[in-house]
Amino acid sequence: MTTGEQLELDGLPVPKARRRPRGVALAAEQPVARVCIDLPPQHLDRLFEYAVPAAMADGAQPGVRVKVRFGAQDVDAYVIERADEAEHDGELLPIRRLVSSEPVLTPAVARLARAVADRWAGTLTDVLRLAIPARHARVEAEDGLDDAPTVVPAAAATAWAAYRGGAAFLQHVLGGGAPRAVWTALPGAAGLRWPDAIAQAVAACVLGGRGALVVVPDARDIDRVLTALVDAGIPARRAGGRGGAVRLAADDGPAVRYRAFLATLRGQADVVVGTRASAFAPVHDLGLVVCWDDGDALHAEPRAPYPHVREVLALRSELEGAALLVGGHGRTVEAQSLVESGWAHDVSADRPEVRRLTPRVLALTSTELAREGAAAAARLPTPAWRAIRDRLAEGPVLVQVPRAGYVPAVACGRCRASARCGTCHGPLGLSRADGVPTCGWCGRLATDWRCDECGGATLRSVRVGSERTAEELGRAFPGVPVRVSGARAEGGVLATVRDAPAVVVSTPGAEPVAPGGYAAAVLLDAAVSTAGSALGLLPDALRRWLTAAALVRPASDGGSVLLVGDAEERATQALVRWDPNGLASRELAERAELALPPSVRMAALVGRRDAVLAVVRRIDVPGIDVLGPVPVDQSAPAGSLEGDVRAVLRVPRSSGAALARAVAASMSVRSARREGGTVRAQLDPTDLG
Missing domain, CATH: 3.40.1440 (GIY-YIG endonuclease)
Known part of the structure; x- marks a missing residue:
């Protein structure tokens, strides 16, 4: 043996030598x-x-x-x-x-981002772009904490008394547990509405020494929850203070958003209330995550990898051992699937409580209106007009209209063929009574329009929007204030209206709150809401109706809701009975029979035919069913992906993770080889039309 020789045993790994970059001193550890x-x-x-x-x-x-x-x-x-x-x-x-x-990237959020990327066949980079706001250097340099006391909320569960299992859910959260619940909310008086119930659940979590995260569809809902949190003893966080709640929304601007993000990251806030991207907020010692109104389209991320807030929070609940609450006035099929699989508990009210808290609902279908004769064909039939007139003496009346604008679609006055733009063939509409027809796709004015079918030059309305409805109601009820709430309305989306006689015309999701509740609500053009073949069409229509109906006073106070039109019978009856759970359960059973989500998992691949086929050929998952490719629906504005096809891959629920891995691997090969064409992959697509 030579002195100083280091012997090695066969089979032992040889230590790797560190290769240091030339001229750079590296960290010692x-x-x-x-x-x-x-x-x-x-x-x-x-x-x-x-x-x-x-x-x-x-x-x-x-x-x-x-x-x-x-x-x-x-x-x-x-x-x-x-x-x-x-x-x-x-x-x-x-x-x-x-x-x-x-x-800015905590270990918990990094794990969540990786899990989200894997579930939706995306990349970690894409998820982190959604999760972490852009840096704002000046905000990072702001002063830290002062000596403000920690916020201690008060324990209360009054808003949960009407729900079976509601008080038990709060007790588990208060004790540090991680229960999972799907909650069907009911109307209620001030202090007992859905923001108050969420605030009380959050207060129980904070009182138990943990943080909470609430994700809602829009800024109005953020404001309502933050106001309810103040009543529950959790005020908005004061600059430089510790504890309280912060709002986290992209619409607030980069500096404000990054300030709220840093306050959460540094443990200076106990509660985060925000919109879609706040699902990734770095809340310390997270104990409760809440998704309100999970059926709202705003919860679905439109950017890759297209995750949904409900599923992100469900993943987060499992990864961080936090309680989960998915709530809404309606019930989505996906949420019902969580209940029927046993993964989450149902928190709903018994029928006597439903009848006590909800308004009276009447469906004005063609059968109900048969006695009205020719007047039954009116858009606002006599019973609806009479209900508005009688209830206006008691307070504001809400009128929900499915479409915004004045007359969003017109047709030929002679042959009734749809009026189309001569340049891009988009639908023509009117923005006001004396306006020129305008294309809804390219925006061109159709000053000399003539029908391609018969040559006629006159137009008739096909679809009536909220602005035209408000004009008609103003003539029907002279002297009564008429207010319009909507993203395209002159006054925008209204947050509240006074408890005074007025007609409030709103599009779905833009209904303002009346502090004392509406005296009545009229839901117009019901048939429009259930027309089509989109997946989840009926539960979504019912959710929009219930959202408006929940703002009306209970039947004991004279509150009433009128659904006008021949909507799909199952959705109509679910509204009359106020039974969103029953409709969701039936929809889930039908989807299981037809092998549709959420009973199966699907991936949609959209792009050029040869590129899509190349991606599909590399995907091999047991039990996979390949549907298509078929041409993408071309009823879209100019500039859409003309000539593209869609292939849908379907596997049993148990093979969902394998499908996501296979799609990601095939897309990775495509990226590495720089294959031509374009392909967009989306797991669990919300629209298969």
Whole structure:
């Protein structure tokens, strides 16, 4: 044996030699950083290793933003972890620059983002773009905490007394448990409405020493929840203080949003109330996550990988051991699936409570109106007109209209063929009574329009919007204030209206709140709401109706709701009985029989035919059923993907994870090979039309 020789035993791994970049002093401990680079190609969805310079040893911690060299460019990246040894055999490039020492990506959110990317066949980079707001350096440099006391809420469960299992849910949350519940909310007096119930659940969570996260569809709902939280003893967080609630919404602007994000990240706020992206908010010691009105389309992310808030919060509940509450006036089929599978508990009221708290509902179908003779064909039949007239003496009356605008669609006055634009063939509509027909796609004025079928030049209305409805009601009830609420209305979306006689015309989702409740509500054009073949059409129509009806006083106070039109019978009867759970259960059973989501998992691939087929050929999952490809529906504005096809992949629920992995792998191969054409992959698509 030679002196100083180190013997090696067969079979033992040989330690890797650290390769240090030339001329760069590395960190003494954990000199390797594994980072997620901010580049979109799917084949780059993995961690890359970089050397940590000694000057960045303290700052380049997991969760911080850095700049690294990738190819010929400097790119943004997040440090995911630090390591002692590199897995890469070659020389590591050093991190170029530390963007900020703020660890904006917490380990819990990183795990959630990875889980979301895997579930929806996306990339970690795409999810992090949704989860973490853009940096605002001035906000990061603001002063820290002062000596403000910690907020301590009051325990209350009065808003949950009407619900079977409601008080038990709150007790579990207060005790540090992680119950999962799907809640069907009912109307109620001030202090007993859905924002109050959510606030009381949040207060129980905070009183138990944990944080809470509430995700709602829009800014108006944020305001309502924050107001209810104040009543529950959780005020808005004061600048520099500790505890309380913050709002996290993209519409608030970059500085305000980043300030709220940092307050949450630094543990200075107990509660976050926000819209879609706040589902990833870095709440410390998360104990409760709430998704209100999970059927609202605003909860579905329109950007890749297209996750839904309900599913993101369900994943988060499992990963972080937090309680989950999915609530709404309606019940989605997906939420009903969580209940019937046993994964979540049902929290609903018994029938006597439903009858006590809800208004009287009457469906004015053609059968009900037969005695009216020719007047039955009127858009506002006599019984509806009479109900508005009689109830106006008691307070405001709500009129819900499915469509915004004045006359969004017109037809030829002679042959009744749809009026189309001569340039792009889009639908023509009117913005006012004396206006010129305008294309809804390209915006061109049809000043010299003539019908392609008969040559006629006169137009008739096909679809009537909220503005025209308000004009008609103003003539029908002279001297009564008529207010319009909607995104396209002159006054925008109204938050509240006074408890005084007025007719309030609103589009779905824009209904303002009357503090004392509406005296009545009239839901016009019911047939429009259930026309079509979209998946989830009936539960969604019922959800929109119930959202408006829930703002009306109970029947004991004279509150009434009139549904006008021949809507689909099952949805109509569910509204009359106020039974969204029953409709959702029947829909779920039908979907299981027809092999439709959520009883199965699906992936939709949209793009050029040859590109879609190339992706599909690489996907091999047991039990897979390939539907299509078929041409994409072309009833869309100019500029849509003309000539594209859609292929739908369907597998049993148990193979859902395998399908997501296979789609991601095939898209990764496509990215690496730089295959031509375009393909968009979406797991669990909400629209298969």
